[in-house]
Structure formats: C-alpha cells, structure tokens
Amino acid sequence: MAPFCDYLYAMDRAWWRVNIRAVQETFEGHLATILLGCFNVERFVIPERNNSGAGAVELAIQLGAKTIILTGYDMQHTDGKKHWHPDHPEPLKNAGAVCKWPEEFERIKARYPDVKIINSTRETALKMFERIPLEKALNEFY
Structure with a gap:
C-alpha cells in the first residue's frame, strides 16, 4: 500500500x-x-511486543525517529472489524486480544519519554498520545 x-x-x-x-x-x-x-x-x-504495530514503533525509535505519527492504530474492533483493513485470508490469523494492545504503548511511552508520538488514527483505543488529524500532523512535523 x-x-x-x-x-x-x-x-x-x-x-x-x-x-x-x-x-x-x-x-x-x-x-x-x-x-x-x-x-x-x-x-x-527490539523488545518483544504483542502486536506488530508496537514492534514497528520500537523499530522506528531504534532507527532514530524522534517524532512518530500513527495511522491505522485503532487497537480495537471498530465497527466489528478486526483490523482497519479486511480480515486476513487463511492461513493467516486475525487480531484477537486487542484489548491488551494499548498496554504495550503505555510501556513504549514510559520507556521513551523524549520521543514524540502523535496518534492520527481516526478511531482509536490509544488515548495516551496527543491526537492530531493526519493532514495537520504531516504539515507540522514532516
């Protein structure tokens, strides 16, 4: 994509x-x-995380990112969907215990207080980061 x-x-x-x-x-x-x-x-x-979104944030930080803009990080079953995209086809699995995923981001936030993480996801369970609409975040930080 x-x-x-x-x-x-x-x-x-x-x-x-x-x-x-x-x-x-x-x-x-x-x-x-x-x-x-x-x-x-x-x-x-990188520290093992229980979802690839948290792992991707850890990777970005390891690669030197000081500002990260999240998109597609709903971390919940918005409108009954398991992802922001259609379900994975077999043999892949779909998101299950998403209710535990925000905990990973609390740990990331505590571990990296100097990294600015902005959440530009439309619908999200991640309440610990500043929320800025994507267009504004890109204009301000990119």
Missing part, C-alpha cells in the same frame, strides 16, 4: 510466508522483522 516507505515490518512468520513474493516484487525499501531466519529479511533485536 505504501511502496515509498523506507521499511516494512512484520513479526508474523505466517504473514511473511504468504506475502514475501508480492513484497519482494513491489516494495523497494528495507524488510524488517524480529524473527530469526525469516526469508532473508533483516532481523532487528
């Missing part, structure tokens, strides 16, 4: 198995994961 990005991060081996070919054909940036020996994807050692 965003081939212009510098990094694509996923921590689910099954996701890589299903998507690696399409990713390699369409994405020119770096591929990143926490998994060992995963399709020649670069492995980063």
